[in-house]
Amino acid sequence: MAELDLSVRITDDLVLATPLMAASGTFGFGFEMEKVGGHAGYGALISKGTSVEPRVGNEPPRIAEVPAGMLNAIGLQNPGVEVVAGTYAPRWEEWEVPVVVNIVGDSVEDYVAVVERLESAPNVAGIELNISCPNVGAKGLMFGVDAGLAHAVTAAVRSATARPLIVKLTPNVTDLVSIAQAIVDAGADALSAVNTYVGMTLDLQSGKPVLANVTGGLSGPAIRPLALHAVYTVSRAVSVPVIASGGVMSGDDAVEFLLAGAVAVQVGTLNFLRPDAGRFVLQGIEAHMQRIGVRSVGEIRPAESQPSAQEAVR
Amino acid sequence: MAELDLSVRITDDLVLATPLMAASGTFGFGFEMEKVGGHAGYGALISKGTSVEPRVGNEPPRIAEVPAGMLNAIGLQNPGVEVVAGTYAPRWEEWEVPVVVNIVGDSVEDYVAVVERLESAPNVAGIELNISCPNVGAKGLMFGVDAGLAHAVTAAVRSATARPLIVKLTPNVTDLVSIAQAIVDAGADALSAVNTYVGMTLDLQSGKPVLANVTGGLSGPAIRPLALHAVYTVSRAVSVPVIASGGVMSGDDAVEFLLAGAVAVQVGTLNFLRPDAGRFVLQGIEAHMQRIGVRSVGEIRPAESQPSAQEAVR
Amino acid sequence: MSATATLSPGLLERGVVSLREEVMPGVWKLRLHSPRISALGRPGQFVHIQCAQAADPLLRRPFSFCDINPAAGTYDILFNVTGQGTAILAAAEAGQAFEALGPLGRPFTIPDHGTLLAVAGGLGVAPFPLVARFAAERGVRFRWLNGAYTANQLFPVDQLPGAVEARLATEDGSAGLRGRVTELVRAELQEATMIHACGPTPMLSALADILFDHGGSAPPCEMSLEAPMGCALGTCLGCVVPSTDGGYARVCVEGAVMDWRTVDWIRLAAMGELIHHRTPPSRVGADVKVGD
Amino acid sequence: MSATATLSPGLLERGVVSLREEVMPGVWKLRLHSPRISALGRPGQFVHIQCAQAADPLLRRPFSFCDINPAAGTYDILFNVTGQGTAILAAAEAGQAFEALGPLGRPFTIPDHGTLLAVAGGLGVAPFPLVARFAAERGVRFRWLNGAYTANQLFPVDQLPGAVEARLATEDGSAGLRGRVTELVRAELQEATMIHACGPTPMLSALADILFDHGGSAPPCEMSLEAPMGCALGTCLGCVVPSTDGGYARVCVEGAVMDWRTVDWIRLAAMGELIHHRTPPSRVGADVKVGD
Numbered sequence A, B: 001m002a003e004l005d006l007s008v009r010i011t012d013d014l015v016l017a018t019p020l021m022a023a024s025g026t027f028g029f030g031f032e033m034e035k036v037g038g039h040a041g042y043g044a045l046i047s048k049g050t051s052v053e054p055r056v057g058n059e060p061p062r063i064a065e066v067p068a069g070m071l072n073a074i075g076l077q078n079p080g081v082e083v084v085a086g087t088y089a090p091r092w093e094e095w096e097v098p099v100v101v102n103i104v105g106d107s108v109e110d111y112v113a114v115v116e117r118l119e120s121a122p123n124v125a126g127i128e129l130n131i132s133c134p135n136v137g138a139k140g141l142m143f144g145v146d147a148g149l150a151h152a153v154t155a156a157v158r159s160a161t162a163r164p165l166i167v168k169l170t171p172n173v174t175d176l177v178s179i180a181q182a183i184v185d186a187g188a189d190a191l192s193a194v195n196t197y198v199g200m201t202l203d204l205q206s207g208k209p210v211l212a213n214v215t216g217g218l219s220g221p222a223i224r225p226l227a228l229h230a231v232y233t234v235s236r237a238v239s240v241p242v243i244a245s246g247g248v249m250s251g252d253d254a255v256e257f258l259l260a261g262a263v264a265v266q267v268g269t270l271n272f273l274r275p276d277a278g279r280f281v282l283q284g285i286e287a288h289m290q291r292i293g294v295r296s297v298g299e300i301r302p303a304e305s306q307p308s309a310q311e312a313v314r
Numbered sequence C, D: 001m002s003a004t005a006t007l008s009p010g011l012l013e014r015g016v017v018s019l020r021e022e023v024m025p026g027v028w029k030l031r032l033h034s035p036r037i038s039a040l041g042r043p044g045q046f047v048h049i050q051c052a053q054a055a056d057p058l059l060r061r062p063f064s065f066c067d068i069n070p071a072a073g074t075y076d077i078l079f080n081v082t083g084q085g086t087a088i089l090a091a092a093e094a095g096q097a098f099e100a101l102g103p104l105g106r107p108f109t110i111p112d113h114g115t116l117l118a119v120a121g122g123l124g125v126a127p128f129p130l131v132a133r134f135a136a137e138r139g140v141r142f143r144w145l146n147g148a149y150t151a152n153q154l155f156p157v158d159q160l161p162g163a164v165e166a167r168l169a170t171e172d173g174s175a176g177l178r179g180r181v182t183e184l185v186r187a188e189l190q191e192a193t194m195i196h197a198c199g200p201t202p203m204l205s206a207l208a209d210i211l212f213d214h215g216g217s218a219p220p221c222e223m224s225l226e227a228p229m230g231c232a233l234g235t236c237l238g239c240v241v242p243s244t245d246g247g248y249a250r251v252c253v254e255g256a257v258m259d260w261r262t263v264d265w266i267r268l269a270a271m272g273e274l275i276h277h278r279t280p281p282s283r284v285g286a287d288v289k290v291g292d
């Protein structure tokens, strides 16, 4: 395996040793997983969503299992940017794997405030702008479903930092491509596609929704075909790297996303199923590379594309 | 079981003996399933999508299995409204179960032409307007993702028939509620929520999409939490009955949709897994009614509702 | 009311595993006790088996009858492990039950005289033990052409019922002719009253070329086709192959056994591979016997 | 590079089923051979077991150590069938392997003198055989309060290691006090050096009320809590219960065993049931032993 080249480039400042990133909210801030050797295989870690002020998060129940997936409504529980920048970031120093901070906000000012506080923090390899978390009430969602708002918040954050800026798309929209283009126009260095799909489940005994928040974000293998389509269409429409997210359970799944047009792949829910998810998925990618006889992971890319029914519409 | 009241009312002209409908495209035109006793348990059958002219459908592969679901891109293969109205409809005479005809088109004129031809056909219990099939190229999709177009085609069809008119929503939109409201304003008697979600899968050997059509519609249990959320939000926003569709595999799943706000429930992919799907699901509903001690299926309805994070946005 | 209607006899039945055997390396034979299906099954027909109870893998899996013993109320399927469904079946133990839909599809037409030429490539051997049994019962001569990559992938001739005249081909030359099974066909056409074929699509289409060359003089030929299936009942329209009428034929009801002239081989060739295998289950460890 | 890092010993290990036994009606004991986990496990800790290999059911299932035999390299779990995951475990046979994460969570603190009062309701009995074993080893007196709806749902006292002083309660009065186990507690508080409790949330909260009444004079009490879990490692924040600091505590790392004062019982009560069971597998027939 030694001679395989697994590195991928998101930006000149964000070149990853492997194409795998731990997805935000599924890896905390990296500390618990470090204890169990869970960093293995990852080219980058993405932190839990971080806000200006600490958030206690939603009432439980916060998660529910559904077929081939799970719903979550954590409510962005996090200690706030002060703790992340002042206490956590310095401790990332000794890690080989770079950490990208996922940021959330209720307003453009909030987002900018988080980024500005992070500017003075060490070991922040990049910013992932979460404009798509479906779990926090009103404002949190709107940026991601409207091209204008998405452009505005991206532009504001862009002007607040020179660090690699990844914007994470919400799939709960009619026309993902036009929103993606607006975000790229606003200066995003890369896109993550996609966040969770809004869903719910009800309890037959009580007749009420299972999650205290009523709705939750659907993740896991159930959404993989939907995320693949999102990556396929967006990667064909924009010039910047697309980082896939949605239902990766194996190296083959990661390869499927690379074939769909992704440059790197996030692993989320699988971290809950296997503390060695990063290494498990990476080994699967390496096995595939050996099967098909490619030395560089960059060689796993889309076959010349056919027009998708969806693209045709647009 | 004899004393259980399973009937539900969609309109005064469309009262079903059971709350279950065979979903369009998963039951043909009812003939194959009649041979195997598959009508059992259904309060209505919905035909395969019917167009003005015959359609040969898409090239194979047309289906692909994915986690807890399947992708399909049949391409609306159907014999055309002439055969359906002239040959099939008369043969529905002897069936106890009413048949609703699902109609498709590439233009408002197409839809109206199909409905007009059906006007003279016997045994058509109602029309389900499919403005949401994601598999047919450009025009087929657009009606369902735009409130104005959805209103226009619904209004045109409404003025062409006095029969019960059900409009089937596509979930691949940002704001399902506003589209649903536009459709109700245009005179729809009921809404079906929802059709399939656009997805895809790729083949690791060839590196190409598995489906010849590239994309396909995701159905099966994987989409149930998403469909539940659609039914929950739409049923709270409109005055007409909402008919659920998405991932029903059991009586408990059907009950979950009734609790979410549906008046009736479509069973689709399960017909491929069990030719006795209708009876299987109905028996599950009856068992649940006996467990909780209700005599009328109409008593299975939403607990007084809590605001959903999604509704809050709108 | 309709809730009292019942399925046509035998269509849905639980089959209880009574035997599991590795017939060739990686090729398993599973025997299921399923009296109604076993009483009705004909050569070339298939069953649609539900492998899992949970939502993944979701769809049933189609398998041809390999052999049937109506007296014992059992039928056999022959398969190799290509993914999730067949992995579950290959791990099945005696006593375990799988629900199957069947018998489904059109059977092979068994001639009542003359010579039946059976052409099988790879796992296309699966339906032929039952075909051979029916041929033997009718006193029809059974010529067996079997091709594979290498010798140990050829179906053991002694496992075919009746008097079998076998001619073999292997691509590596380890048994019989070095080459493809279709190269054996031309020499046989004269004597054949009828041809039955089952195997990979390229093999079937090569056979179709040969038959086409012979035009009117070619014997009637039936082929068992494969396509991914949803319902296996004719409703989903998912299992189609292009037909000579310009449209599509459903493998589950117009087939799986079709007259070779029903298929539009030119359009089919243009479509490339219809069969795609899914990524196998990703999470190791659970629910497997140690050593597996 | 990091790809060579390894998991902390024992965290991820395949456990091979060596015994399956129905201890009480519908309550199963499964013994898994899993040397590393068995060497490290402590009373009140739990394992997170992967029940299925396919994508459904997706999540692992948490189970307390019921008992451990480090010498034999085995641990036991005790459970009843409430859905898909436990149904798979209850059908497991000797030789079958399940991958488990563990040992996880905070253990019970075993006092080194005096009297340990164990309060168990329903399946809350699960962790106590191991607690009793540790108490016996330290010569700590073990008072056993066990409540259930009816007699045959009480855990067989003879299956608890060491000298056990048992007091029982059943709601139907078929054994011991007619009523709830918590009604037995008050009389025991004086003698108790420490209390360990496990059971349904209403039972734990009734116990918390009693302890609250006794204020400073109440003995220290540790309770094992339940919440739906994703990771069981502290990262997903899915398993929380409201804590007295106004925020939330993670059952998987701040628990499962917590000081009773950590939990905000008023907020918790206001939240209603945290546990919701899923619709069991919907498709009958497949993958089950006949008779099951």
Ligand SMILES: Cc1cc2nc3c(=O)[nH]c(=O)nc-3n(C[C@H](O)[C@H](O)[C@H](O)COP(=O)(O)OP(=O)(O)OC[C@H]3O[C@@H](n4cnc5c(N)ncnc54)[C@H](O)[C@@H]3O)c2cc1C
Pocket: B065, C046, C057, C059, C060, C061, C062, C063, C064, C065, C077, C078, C079, C080, C081, C082, C083, C084, C085, C086, C087, C123, C126, C127, C225, C226, C227, C228, C229, C251, C256, C275, C276, C277, C278, C279
């Ligand atoms: C009429 C008919 C008869 C068949 N008879 C036999 C037989 O006797 N012996 C045998 O070994 N195989 C037979 N097959 C193929 C068999 O159905 C597949 O091997 C099986 O479905 C693979 O399932 P899997 O989960 O192991 O593979 P996966 O690759 O995981 O399956 C993924 C999906 O693709 C479908 N699929 C994969 N391969 C095929 C295929 N070759 N044909 C159709 N669908 C496929 C599966 O059904 C599933 O939906 C037959 C197919 C058909 C259509």
Ligand SMILES: Cc1cc2nc3c(=O)[nH]c(=O)nc-3n(C[C@H](O)[C@H](O)[C@H](O)COP(=O)(O)OP(=O)(O)OC[C@H]3O[C@@H](n4cnc5c(N)ncnc54)[C@H](O)[C@@H]3O)c2cc1C
Pocket: A065, D046, D057, D059, D060, D061, D062, D063, D064, D065, D077, D078, D079, D080, D081, D082, D083, D084, D085, D086, D087, D123, D126, D127, D225, D226, D227, D228, D229, D251, D256, D275, D276, D277, D278, D279
């Ligand atoms: C720390 C801890 C220790 C436990 N120890 C035991 C034990 O020793 N014996 C025992 O019988 N049970 C124990 N449980 C409960 C056990 O985890 C559930 O019975 C099991 O998860 C049910 O899975 P299922 O698929 O059969 O049920 P389903 O209802 O189908 O499960 C659906 C989902 O809900 C979750 N869930 C269901 N019930 C519970 C529950 N009570 N607690 C947490 N999650 C739940 C499942 O994990 C799954 O994600 C423990 C739970 C926790 C948190």
Ligand SMILES: Cc1cc2nc3c(=O)[nH]c(=O)nc-3n(C[C@H](O)[C@H](O)[C@H](O)COP(=O)(O)O)c2cc1C
Pocket: A023, A024, A025, A026, A048, A049, A072, A074, A076, A102, A130, A133, A168, A194, A195, A196, A218, A219, A220, A221, A223, A245, A246, A247, A248, A266, A267, A268, A269, A270, D236, D238
């Ligand atoms: C419990 C949980 C918490 C999450 N929290 C966040 C978050 O804080 N910010 C964010 O951008 N995405 C969050 N996500 C979304 C994931 O990062 C990922 O995009 C999504 O789960 C899909 O990938 P998966 O199917 O691999 O899990 C969360 C997902 C889960 C399951």
Ligand SMILES: Cc1cc2nc3c(=O)[nH]c(=O)nc-3n(C[C@H](O)[C@H](O)[C@H](O)COP(=O)(O)O)c2cc1C
Pocket: B023, B024, B025, B026, B048, B049, B072, B074, B076, B102, B130, B133, B168, B194, B195, B196, B218, B219, B220, B221, B223, B245, B246, B247, B248, B266, B267, B268, B269, B270, C236, C238
């Ligand atoms: C093979 C297939 C064909 C379908 N064809 C149609 C169609 O012609 N018209 C339509 O409105 N919906 C069609 N649908 C969508 C179903 O009617 C149903 O809304 C969808 O499959 C979700 O329900 P399910 O998860 O129960 O299958 C089709 C679905 C499948 C799987």
Ligand code: FES
Pocket: C228, C229, C230, C231, C232, C233, C234, C235, C236, C237, C238, C239, C240, C250, C251, C252, C253
């Ligand atoms: S498999 Fe559904 S029509 Fe053939």
Ligand code: FES
Pocket: D228, D229, D230, D231, D232, D233, D234, D235, D236, D237, D238, D239, D240, D250, D251, D252, D253
């Ligand atoms: S289960 Fe994930 S934090 Fe406790």
